[in-house]
Amino acid sequence: MSRSNPRVLATLERAGGFASAQEVYQLMQREGERIGLTTVYRSLQSLLSDKIVDLLHREDGEAIYRLCGESHHHHLVCKNCGDTVEIEGGAIEKWANSMAQEHGFREVGHTAEIFGLCSKC
Amino acid sequence: MSRSNPRVLATLERAGGFASAQEVYQLMQREGERIGLTTVYRSLQSLLSDKIVDLLHREDGEAIYRLCGESHHHHLVCKNCGDTVEIEGGAIEKWANSMAQEHGFREVGHTAEIFGLCSKC
DNA sequence: TATGAAAATGACAATCATTTTCATTTATGC
DNA sequence: GCATAAATGAAAATGATTGTCATTTTCATA
Structure with a gap:
């Protein structure tokens, strides 16, 4: 090991x-x-x-x-220039937890990223 | 082409x-x-x-x-047995849209998946 | 019906991240 | 010092994906 x-x-x-x-x-x-x-x-x-x-x-x-331990955040990524903004994901945490609970899942984690075109592109 | x-x-x-x-x-x-x-x-x-x-x-x-056109959904995946449940993601759509708007992004899409241990595992 | 340009196709090679293998080096207990 | 296990890294293997290029198909028009 x-x-x-x-x-x-x-x-x-x-x-x-x-x-x-x-x-x-x-x-x-x-x-x-x-x-x-x-x-x-x-x-x-x-x-x-x-x-x-x-x-x-x-x-x-x-x-x-x-x-881990970095404050848990998500990213908003421009699919043209690759520029990335860190964003808060409080809403996601709640969503993930409630969905997990509803379906009996434990020890859950999640990934969520948003991509689009930034204001410059 | x-x-x-x-x-x-x-x-x-x-x-x-x-x-x-x-x-x-x-x-x-x-x-x-x-x-x-x-x-x-x-x-x-x-x-x-x-x-x-x-x-x-x-x-x-x-x-x-x-x-596309399949109703847009997300997945809750068991990291042990791989079992997958389709879940609704209305909350995510709203989050993605509001974050995108706040940062001036257009034409946004997103990915979001939750993983954990299912009730059997 | 012929013809030719443009699009579509597929075999094959190239690329890129990742994993495996295996021989060598390093650390550790005795 | 010596034996043994753990760590290391070079190189090959793997697997998905992309690039190349010669060939085939399509299709509008002569």
Whole structure:
């Protein structure tokens, strides 16, 4: 069973707590850290199963890891220029919880992202 | 400019209006239709840009296409057994629209999925 | 009915994220 | 020091998706 390499977590934090495995790896490379892509993937998976990060997906399907404990928010993404705004999701939390309760689900999480064209595009 | 092959749309309908490109392709193969994987991808993309289908992603990131006009709903997915319940998302529509308006975004869409442990697991 | 331009098709190769394999290095207890 | 388990990373494997390109089909018009 592999444990997480602490530099991976540190890098994810430095990246704003929101990045893909590839991005974490490239960031570490650029900063001169000597680490393999495999280790980055393994560490992120380990952080995921320890519930230190969550997993969600970008529009193109690429997996992105988000630090838990970051205030839970969602994103409004421009599908043209990629500009991203963080937004509050209180309404979603309530919706997710009530739906889960209604259907007898426990330990629920959710993903919700909104995409469209920003005012500039 | 490539137009969508009508058999692709027909197959997606037959599949319940909810399937990945690979699934549509395999289904067509099994039913003896002579079509290439490339054409399936192209047709789905074309249906997407014509707004006849939407795109969303499975937990593993694989792209799934959903027929628009199917009543818009979301999913509650058991992360253990994969069991899925369709749920209404009226609250989400409102949230997405108000957030979009607040930040000046137009032509917005959204994805929202809830996952947890179902009552059996 | 011929013809030719444009669109559609599909085999195949390329790309990209992710996972697996496996040999090597590092850490740890004895 | 030594044995053993854990961690690491290079390289290959995998799987979805996209790009390329030669061929076929469609279809309006000569």
